[in-house]
Amino acid sequence: MSSLIECEDVWKIYRVGDVEVQALRGLSLTIEQGEFVAIMGSSGSGKSTLMNILGCLDQPTKGHYRLNGIEVGNLKPDHLAGIRNQQIGFVFQSFNLIPRTSALENAQLPLFYRGLSLKVQRAQAAAALGRVGLQGREHHYPTQLSGGQQQRVAIARALVTSPSLLLADEPTGNLDTQSSQEIMKILETLNRDEGITIILVTHEVDVAAYAARQIVIKDGQVLSDCVTKARPRSSPVEA
Amino acid sequence: MSAFVWLTILTALRILARNRLRAGLTMLGIVIGVAAVIAMVSIGEGAKRAVQAQIATMGTNVIIIFPGVTSASGVRGSQGSAVTLTVSDALDLKKRIPLLADTGWTRRDVMQIVYGNRNWNGPINGVSPSYLTIRDWSLTSGAPFTQTDLDTAARVALIGQTIVGNLFEPGEESVGAVIRIKNVPFRVIGVLAPKGQSAQGSDQDDVIFIPFSTAERKVFGTSFVGSVGAMFGSTDQVEDLPMAAEQIREVLRARHRLQTEQEDDFTIRTQVDIGKVQEVTSETLTMMLFAIASVSLLVGGIGIMNILLVSVTERTREIGVRMAVGAKRHHIMMQFLIEAMTLSLVGGALGIILGVTGAKLTTLIAGWPTIISSNVIVIAFLFSLVVGLFFGLYPANKAARMNPIEALRYE
Numbered sequence: 001m002s003s004l005i006e007c008e009d010v011w012k013i014y015r016v017g018d019v020e021v022q023a024l025r026g027l028s029l030t031i032e033q034g035e036f037v038a039i040m041g042s043s044g045s046g047k048s049t050l051m052n053i054l055g056c057l058d059q060p061t062k063g064h065y066r067l068n069g070i071e072v073g074n075l076k077p078d079h080l081a082g083i084r085n086q087q088i089g090f091v092f093q094s095f096n097l098i099p100r101t102s103a104l105e106n107a108q109l110p111l112f113y114r115g116l117s118l119k120v121q122r123a124q125a126a127a128a129l130g131r132v133g134l135q136g137r138e139h140h141y142p143t144q145l146s147g148g149q150q151q152r153v154a155i156a157r158a159l160v161t162s163p164s165l166l167l168a169d170e171p172t173g174n175l176d177t178q179s180s181q182e183i184m185k186i187l188e189t190l191n192r193d194e195g196i197t198i199i200l201v202t203h204e205v206d207v208a209a210y211a212a213r214q215i216v217i218k219d220g221q222v223l224s225d226c227v228t229k230a231r232p233r234s235s236p237v238e239a
Numbered sequence: 240m241s242a243f244v245w246l247t248i249l250t251a252l253r254i255l256a257r258n259r260l261r262a263g264l265t266m267l268g269i270v271i272g273v274a275a276v277i278a279m280v281s282i283g284e285g286a287k288r289a290v291q292a293q294i295a296t297m298g299t300n301v302i303i304i305f306p307g308v309t310s311a312s313g314v315r316g317s318q319g320s321a322v323t324l325t326v327s328d329a330l331d332l333k334k335r336i337p338l339l340a341d342t343g344w345t346r347r348d349v350m351q352i353v354y355g356n357r358n359w360n361g362p363i364n365g366v367s368p369s370y371l372t373i374r375d376w377s378l379t380s381g382a383p384f385t386q387t388d389l390d391t392a393a394r395v396a397l398i399g400q401t402i403v404g405n406l407f408e409p410g411e412e413s414v415g416a417v418i419r420i421k422n423v424p425f426r427v428i429g430v431l432a433p434k435g436q437s438a439q440g441s442d443q444d445d446v447i448f449i450p451f452s453t454a455e456r457k458v459f460g461t462s463f464v465g466s467v468g469a470m471f472g473s474t475d476q477v478e479d480l481p482m483a484a485e486q487i488r489e490v491l492r493a494r495h496r497l498q499t500e501q502e503d504d505f506t507i508r509t510q511v512d513i514g515k516v517q518e519v520t521s522e523t524l525t526m527m528l529f530a531i532a533s534v535s536l537l538v539g540g541i542g543i544m545n546i547l548l549v550s551v552t553e554r555t556r557e558i559g560v561r562m563a564v565g566a567k568r569h570h571i572m573m574q575f576l577i578e579a580m581t582l583s584l585v586g587g588a589l590g591i592i593l594g595v596t597g598a599k600l601t602t603l604i605a606g607w608p609t610i611i612s613s614n615v616i617v618i619a620f621l622f623s624l625v626v627g628l629f630f631g632l633y634p635a636n637k638a639a640r641m642n643p644i645e646a647l648r649y650e
Binding site: 058098 | 567
């Protein structure tokens with residue numbers, strides 16, 4: 001059985017005018033099913049590019065990226081969209097909920113593109129909102145929810161398709177300390193109890209501490225990769 | 240319909256409902272365009288039908304033959320001023336051309352008509368009995384001429400509605416009354432059914448018919464006996480009209496002993512020719528309508544395209560999110576196309592309501608006849624659909640081609 005994520009000598013080269021920017025330079029990485037990984041690095045280190053590639057939003061210029069054994073490198077945009085829809089859930093720093101659309105409909109969004117019946121979509125979205133503790137808030141609009149609640153809607157949206165991989169890009173970047181802890185606990189629970197693979201991008205050490213494995217990226221390559229704990233038991237912030 | 244399309248339509252409607260003013264202003268071009276087309280086509284159709292009805296008052300499958308013009312030292316007289324057509328021409332045409340169902344003839348002159356202490360100047364027509372049949376002219380009361388009336392040059396008259404109105408009191412019995420035309424007493428034996436305006440706009444009911452022989456001998460005082468002002472012929476089938484007209488021309492040229500290089504000394508018009516003139520007029524009208532419709536729908540379409548481009552830009556992040564969670568290009572494309580078509584269809588529907596109301600108001604206020612055809616409504620609706628589709632394509636394509644990473648990063 002292959003690993004969930006296999007990156008092998010991945011290069012990403014942008015061309016800005018005449019200048020060539022090497023965002024990733026021969027990066028190799030393997031992540032197994034069920035891991036909770038934090039990716040850290042300063043801005044410009046290439047961690048955002050790596051996230052885009054891992055999330056199938058972008059493709060490597062050179063090298064191989066296999067997700068669940070599927071080579072993603074030369075797939076067409078619509079095929080990538082299908083993979084994102086089936087296997088990946090996204091949580092963004094700025095929530096990225098669709099404005100003036102209820103929590104339920106936001107959580108429903110990925111199912112919208114699966115051609116399921118409306119009834120099934122609603123039921124699954126309501127269940128996902130329940131998993132992040134938002135029962136009774138289904139018909140609230142984003143503006144009626146706090147930042148932490150909005151991020152929980154976003155997590156519900158990522159969960160609704162039962163993805164094999166959840167990508168969280170600075171999920172606590174726009175939140176206060178208490179909301180941050182709530183969000184991290186939800187992610188931790190999802191990883192521990194439901195075995196969802198989570199990859200977290202952050203530059204905050206205490207947030208990264210929730211993860212069992214910390215990878216530091218610098219200049220488009222892996223600088224360090226260490227397993228910090230087998231299973232997170234308690235919050236290091238409280239400790 | 241799939242849940243996706245259904246939900247997208249609902250979403251589109253919700254977005255429109257949210258930006259009511261913006262949507263309303265965007266749709267205005269389509270609304271006005273569709274309304275203008277429907278109102279004007281309805282009015283045009285009404286006018287066309289009215290003209291067709293007028294042409295039909297000429298009779299059924301009628302050919303009219305006018306004499307040529309006189310020419311004295313190069314000065315030409317008016318149409319029909321020559322006395323080149325005669326009764327015997329008409330009789331001979333009927334005998335020699337089997338296509339002709341009947342022929343008739345008439346001579347007219349405007350004269351004073353007196354009844355009691357009232358008088359009126361009206362056109363007196365000396366006609367053959369067949370004339371009334373050819374022109375489908377029925378009587379509301381009394382009886383038509385007989386062959387005996389023609390043979391004996393009887394002093395009998397059929398009078399039109401306008402004459403009745405001008406010479407008789409309302410409700411007064413006109414049949415049996417004696418009127419005087421140029422001091423000759425005539426007994427009214429019948430009243431003509433109304434025909435209204437002719438295609439040229441003259442009052443066809445301002446008319447008195449008397450037997451041709453009577454007119455010739457007792458009223459007009461003709462120097463050329465047997466000359467007629469106009470001849471009429473009719474065919475059984477409308478398709479026979481051109482052929483009959485050609486045969487009439489040949490017979491008349493032979494009878495008038497015209498050489499090959501000489502021009503006709505008569506003019507032949509068929510009902511079809513007169514209809515064609517009207518057709519050209521209505522074609523011009525249709526072209527103008529088409530031009531107006533195209534311009535306003537174009538403007539409306541550009542309005543829709545403009546607002547959609549704004550919407551695509553405003554919702555760049557939303558597009559990015561949708562793509563991230565798995566929307567394929569055709570999903571994004573469909574979403575914006577459906578929004579465009581919703582705009583144009585709602586606009587089209589409002590335009591139809593406005594146009595039909597406008598046409599009805601025109602009939603109510605100005606009294607113009609209007610005909611609202613369901614064809615125009617269907618075409619207008621389809622047209623607004625096409626406009627939405629066409630002008631939605633560019634913005635929708637722009638949205639669908641976005642790069643999800645850049646769209647997500649858009650501020």
